[in-house]
Amino acid sequence: MRTITLSNGDTVEVDCLSCALTSGKVEPEGGVIAETEHFHAHQDVAYPIRGLVIVASKRHIKGLDELTEQEQQDYITFITKIRKAQREVLGIENVYYFYNEDTTHHFHLWMVPRYDWMYEFGRSVESVRPVLLHARKNKNEWDHIKVLEGIRLLTQVLNE
Ligand SMILES: [Zn+2]
Numbered sequence: 001m002r003t004i005t006l007s008n009g010d011t012v013e014v015d016c017l018s019c020a021l022t023s024g025k026v027e028p029e030g031g032v033i034a035e036t037e038h039f040h041a042h043q044d045v046a047y048p049i050r051g052l053v054i055v056a057s058k059r060h061i062k063g064l065d066e067l068t069e070q071e072q073q074d075y076i077t078f079i080t081k082i083r084k085a086q087r088e089v090l091g092i093e094n095v096y097y098f099y100n101e102d103t104t105h106h107f108h109l110w111m112v113p114r115y116d117w118m119y120e121f122g123r124s125v126e127s128v129r130p131v132l133l134h135a136r137k138n139k140n141e142w143d144h145i146k147v148l149e150g151i152r153l154l155t156q157v158l159n160e
Contacts, residue, residue: 030151048143
C-alpha cells in the first residue's frame with residue numbers, strides 16, 4: 001500500500017492509484033472526462049494545464065505490448081477522439097504525449113497541451129517536466145477555474 005495525497009489535500013491508501021481511479025474508488029477532481037470499455041480519462045488538477053488529459057487502462061498492466069488486440073483498437077480510437085475534442089472545443093493546436101512503463105501506477109498516457117508560455121522551456125522531451133512543475137508551482141485560482149471549465153467542455157463533447 002502507498003499513501004497518496006490527492007489534489008484536494010486528502011490522502012488515500014492504495015496499491016495502485018490508476019486502479020483506484022479507473023475503478024471509481026478515487027474520484028478525480030473535476031470528474032471522469034470519458035470512459036470506454038477498456039480505458040478511463042481524467043485530469044490531474046494538481047497540474048493546472050487546461051485540456052491536459054490522462055488516459056489510463058482499466059486493467060493493471062504496465063507495458064504497451066500487454067494490450068490485447070481489442071484494447072489496442074479501443075486505445076487508439078479513444079485517444080484520437082480526445083485529441084480531436086482538445087482541438088475542437090479548446091483550440092489546442094499541439095499536444096505532447098508522455099508515457100513511461102516503469103511507473104509506480106499502471107499504464108497511463110499523459111496528453112499535455114502545448115501553450116505558448118511552455119516554449120521558454122524548450123521543445124524537447126526534457127521540457128515536459130519543468131513545464132509540469134512550473135504549472136503546479138504557479139497554480140492560482142484563475143488557472144483552477146479555467147482547468148475545471150476545460151474538463152467540463154471535454155466531458156460534454158466526449159459524452160454526446
Ligand atoms: Zn493498477
